[in-house]
Amino acid sequence: MNKCIIVGKPNVGKTAFLINFVEYLGVKKLEFNFQLPDGTKLKKKYTYRTALRELVDKTPHKTLSLQSVTVEMPMGKGKKKIQLVDTTGLIDYIHDSEEVRKAISQTISEILDSQIILHVIDGSAVKKKDFFSSPSEVDYQIAQVAHSKKGYVILVNKMDLPEAEEGLKIIKKEFSGNLIIPISAIHKRGFKEVKTFVAYNI
Ligand SMILES: Nc1nc2c(ncn2[C@@H]2O[C@H](COP(=O)(O)OP(=O)(O)OP(=O)(O)O)[C@@H](O)[C@H]2O)c(=O)[nH]1
Ligand SMILES: [Mg+2]
DSSP states (O other), X not given: OEEEEEXXXXXXXXXXXXXXXXXXTTOSEEEEEXXXXXXXXXXXXXXXXXXXXHHXXXXXXXXXXXXXXXXXXXXXXXXXXXXXXXXXXOOSSOOSOHHHHHHHHHHHHHHHTOSEEEEEEEGGGTTOOSTTOSSOHHHHHHHHHGGGSSEEEEEEEOTTSTTHHHHHHHHHXXXXXXXXXXXBTTTTBTHHHHHHHHHHHO
């Protein structure tokens, strides 16, 4: 089965995007497959609301494993299954915590094993001068690795926030030549374009 991986820095909205996108595709009961960095595999079912409540958080590195949902994408007259994989936030430096380091290394391996990359950047964080500032070194590295992939798109998230318009302009300039879709994960904006992109690249 094709894998479509959702990557980016911590707190950019990767998990919120996965849950809302799956809901947008019409899935009511979300069956998550968790793969922990130590190899443990778990399954858990969520409603849309419990998934948002339990898996999305403003604290960076809320997600520390691979968490995926399999969906069916419309393809011509038929459908094709694809695994959407949410990951651990990547950072520019070596993290103090071994747990986070292992989770990051698991995410990097998964990137190499995926055909389609959805790279989420927080459009509202472009002017920030702190941990959250986007884009940063790791975003440029993701863009480089992604050239060898079947499909690569940058999703500029949090477009519902006023500062994100300026952020979008800067990201378009910095990553010119790449496909860029502005979205709001929590308001499901830009999802039609993302769906078309994923279906086209399966
Ligand atoms: N305004 C706004 N906030 C958002 C949007 N998407 C996510 N957020 C918020 O951003 C924070 C982080 O969201 P997550 O989905 O947990 O981000 P993540 O990239 O999975 O973060 P990690 O798991 O820590 O790597 C939460 O407080 C979300 O509510 C969006 O489209 N607009
Ligand atoms: Mg997350």
